[in-house]
Amino acid sequence: MIKEGVQPLDSLRLVANYAAQAPCYICGDDNTYDAELCRQCFAPMALTHQAASQKIRPRLLATIGASGVGKTVYLGMLMDMLSRQPDRLQMLARGAFSITLQQSTASALARGEFPSKTPSEPDRWNWVHCQIRSPSLKIPLDLVMPDLAGEALLEEVDHPHTYDVIHPLLSKCAGVLILIDAVKLQAGSLDQDYFTMKLLSYLAEIDERPKHGWARRPIGFVLTKADECEECFVDPARFAEVRAPGFWRQCRERFRNYQFFASGVAGGCAYRQTRAGLVRVPLRVEPRGIVEPFEWLVQQVKS
Amino acid sequence: MTAHDRRRWVYWMAGIAGAALASSWWMRWWGIVAWVCGALAWLALGCRGRPPAPREDDSPAADDIDDDDCPADGDAGDVESLVDGMLRQDRYALLLRRQVVGNLSVDQFSQARETLEDRMALVPEGQVTLARPDSERIDDRDTAEEQRFVQPLFLDRYPVTNAQYHQFVKAGGYQQMPLWDPQIWPAVLDFVDASGCPGPRFWKNGKFARGEAEHPVVGLSWYEAAAYARWVGKRLPSEAEWVKAASWPVPLSEEQQWQRKFPWGDTMDRQRCNLWGSGPGRTVAVTEYALGVSVGGVYQLIGNVWEWTSGTFGVVTADGEELSLPMPMKSIRGGAFDTYFENQATCQFESGENPLARRHNIGFRCALGLCDVAAHPGVSEEPPPAAQPCSAGVDGAQLPAAVTEPEGALV
Numbered sequence: 001m002i003k004e005g006v007q008p009l010d011s012l013r014l015v016a017n018y019a020a021q022a023p024c025y026i027c028g029d030d031n032t033y034d035a036e037l038c039r040q041c042f043a044p045m046a047l048t049h050q051a052a053s054q055k056i057r058p059r060l061l062a063t064i065g066a067s068g069v070g071k072t073v074y075l076g077m078l079m080d081m082l083s084r085q086p087d088r089l090q091m092l093a094r095g096a097f098s099i100t101l102q103q104s105t106a107s108a109l110a111r112g113e114f115p116s117k118t119p120s121e122p123d124r125w126n127w128v129h130c131q132i133r134s135p136s137l138k139i140p141l142d143l144v145m146p147d148l149a150g151e152a153l154l155e156e157v158d159h160p161h162t163y164d165v166i167h168p169l170l171s172k173c174a175g176v177l178i179l180i181d182a183v184k185l186q187a188g189s190l191d192q193d194y195f196t197m198k199l200l201s202y203l204a205e206i207d208e209r210p211k212h213g214w215a216r217r218p219i220g221f222v223l224t225k226a227d228e229c230e231e232c233f234v235d236p237a238r239f240a241e242v243r244a245p246g247f248w249r250q251c252r253e254r255f256r257n258y259q260f261f262a263s264g265v266a267g268g269c270a271y272r273q274t275r276a277g278l279v280r281v282p283l284r285v286e287p288r289g290i291v292e293p294f295e296w297l298v299q300q301v302k303s
Numbered sequence: 304m305t306a307h308d309r310r311r312w313v314y315w316m317a318g319i320a321g322a323a324l325a326s327s328w329w330m331r332w333w334g335i336v337a338w339v340c341g342a343l344a345w346l347a348l349g350c351r352g353r354p355p356a357p358r359e360d361d362s363p364a365a366d367d368i369d370d371d372d373c374p375a376d377g378d379a380g381d382v383e384s385l386v387d388g389m390l391r392q393d394r395y396a397l398l399l400r401r402q403v404v405g406n407l408s409v410d411q412f413s414q415a416r417e418t419l420e421d422r423m424a425l426v427p428e429g430q431v432t433l434a435r436p437d438s439e440r441i442d443d444r445d446t447a448e449e450q451r452f453v454q455p456l457f458l459d460r461y462p463v464t465n466a467q468y469h470q471f472v473k474a475g476g477y478q479q480m481p482l483w484d485p486q487i488w489p490a491v492l493d494f495v496d497a498s499g500c501p502g503p504r505f506w507k508n509g510k511f512a513r514g515e516a517e518h519p520v521v522g523l524s525w526y527e528a529a530a531y532a533r534w535v536g537k538r539l540p541s542e543a544e545w546v547k548a549a550s551w552p553v554p555l556s557e558e559q560q561w562q563r564k565f566p567w568g569d570t571m572d573r574q575r576c577n578l579w580g581s582g583p584g585r586t587v588a589v590t591e592y593a594l595g596v597s598v599g600g601v602y603q604l605i606g607n608v609w610e611w612t613s614g615t616f617g618v619v620t621a622d623g624e625e626l627s628l629p630m631p632m633k634s635i636r637g638g639a640f641d642t643y644f645e646n647q648a649t650c651q652f653e654s655g656e657n658p659l660a661r662r663h664n665i666g667f668r669c670a671l672g673l674c675d676v677a678a679h680p681g682v683s684e685e686p687p688p689a690a691q692p693c694s695a696g697v698d699g700a701q702l703p704a705a706v707t708e709p710e711g712a713l714v
Contacts, residue, residue: 084580109643110646110647230662267656267664270626270627270629271626271628271629272626273627281626283655284647285644285647286642287579287643288641
């Protein structure tokens with residue numbers, strides 16, 4: 001016996017789905033229902049669908065810095081640590097795509113290699129959508145964090161709107177972690193100082209509102225590869241002040257909510273000769289100072 | 304002024320006086336020569352007659368250390384008190400040296416021997432297989448592995464603790480230059496703690512943190528570890544010795560042997576070692592994690608702290624690639640409390656570190672060749688102590704039938 005009712009034709013349902021456009025969670029551009037990536041900014045449309053189906057608005061956080069500073073290693077290691085030892089913060093990945101970054105990073109490090117360089121093409125970036133739980137959080141916090149390519153960031157900072165994803169992403173971010181190569185700073189290289197100054201300038205001009213602009217949003221400065229210059233761990237702020245006076249001064253004058261951290265993943269490094277030249281390899285993996293910056297940022301975002 | 308500052312001041316004054324004496328002698332200024340000699344005599348008498356420094360200045364901070372346990376070298380007035388002092392300082396290995404043992408009474412010898420057997424585990428002679436870096440990628444066993452023969456030795460059951468190392472610092476180990484490799488003499492003055500006193504990097508005022516007397520000493524360079532080992536009459540273990548003690552090879556045939564991946568068996572059990580995620584995230588006392596003891600009775604070979612060995616870090620991987628190191632490195636083994644991956648905390652895994660680095664997670668333990676332990680002339684010959692089988696954590700493996708005594712090992 002067939003129950004009476006209106007049964008829409010499959011073809012009509014298909015047309016209806018295509019007619020209902022899904023706005024990208026990052027740039028807001030309309031996309032078809034079955035698009036995998038946003039046609040405008042190449043952010044995964046899964047973010048939009050998850051936000052709609054679970055009725056949540058995940059907060060955006062970004063990890064930015066120059067090329068080779070260790071953004072992928074930091075983010076991948078952070079995800080892996082939080083998912084393996086949930087004492088302080090617990091991370092639950094939302095969607096299989098959110099585990100790819102931690103999988104590729106941990107696999108490479110366990111093999112005694114650093115993960116491959118993040119390609120400049122946004123459609124090949126890894127995105128993480130996760131839920132953060134902590135005793136200090138009354139309700140779980142949903143976060144979206146992309147693993148951006150350093151070259152793309154540099155290109156966007158120098159030539160705005162080259163990459164359609166970066167500007168809207170950083171505009172909507174609740175906070176950022178800016179990674180700085182401590183070894184290069186210690187060696188006297190000024191590139192890190194200049195690039196960080198550019199990033200700060202870019203951020204400050206994205207949103208100049210006095211109350212909700214970047215001047216008041218939390219910024220964590222993470223001195224990476226600090227295992228190779230241990231004085232970083234003693235006083236990262238002092239290290240930055242001495243080694244990178246340019247961005248230090250800019251930071252003090254333009255931003256109000258910032259903190260300095262030091263982190264390291266490899267306990268020691270060597271170089272392996274490959275076809276592409278000398279490649280840096282970790283001799284062992286001993287993460288230090290990975291969770292602390294993120295924990296601070298989550299506290300700031302929550303409040 | 305601390306004892307260290309006073310000592311440094313005396314050295315400076317003595318140096319200046321010596322230089323003045325030499326130049327005056329050369330210039331034939333006999334009056335100045337006489338004056339300088341008088342000043343030197345006064346300085347020597349003054350130092351000798353100086354009352355001991357107040358305890359809070361140069362005694363260890365350590366709550367559990369009694370100053371009476373730490374007699375400085377040469378303080379003992381007779382052989383008996385000297386021997387007692389050396390036993391309290393854990394320098395029993397020196398007493399068992401061929402050149403020294405004849406001066407001991409039978410009781411003193413027995414005491415030293417018992418201490419040795421209590422503090423150190425015997426590792427029998429035999430072959431051991433060392434895996435080269437990256438050997439997991441290589442199918443060809445011949446290129447991925449290397450066979451070494453190990454002479455019988457004693458290995459410390461526990462890593463050297465803060466309390467033990469404090470004896471070395473208090474006895475002026477950093478001022479006894481014969482203990483140090485000559486090429487490192489310029490750097491010895493730089494081996495200071497957080498307050499500038501000689502000692503491991505994370506100590507303050509020559510003292511370790513309260514409550515950490517039994518924690519492994521960390522924050523010291525390879526050279527400091529080697530100097531301590533010399534001071535107690537031992538040495539750092541070689542890589543092959545360390546791996547043999549940990550993996551405890553059992554010969555299956557003339558060509559093959561079975562080695563454990565971990566001291567307790569072939570599977571990782573995080574309850575048996577202090578690694579990232581299984582411990583408190585810092586060092587623990589050396590007596591903890593008893594379940595992780597090796598077959599021979601050696602604690603914490605895996606986890607808690609990396610351990611310096613005497614070997615140079617291998618720069619050639621199994622597939623023939625050469626690792627380019629930023630500086631010459633010494634081999635470290637065993638993993639530490641912050642080692643993240645299990646495959647980097649195995650008996651075979653080797654890492655390297657700058658021998659001058661003073662890291663928060665690198666300690667050491669000492670070794671002593673069996674041939675360096677002499678028998679007392681007045682004591683009847685006894686077989687060497689057999690390695691104590693450990694019931695915990697052996698995964699049902701059988702021990703070798705007997706530990707053979709090499710010919711002529713005991714005099």
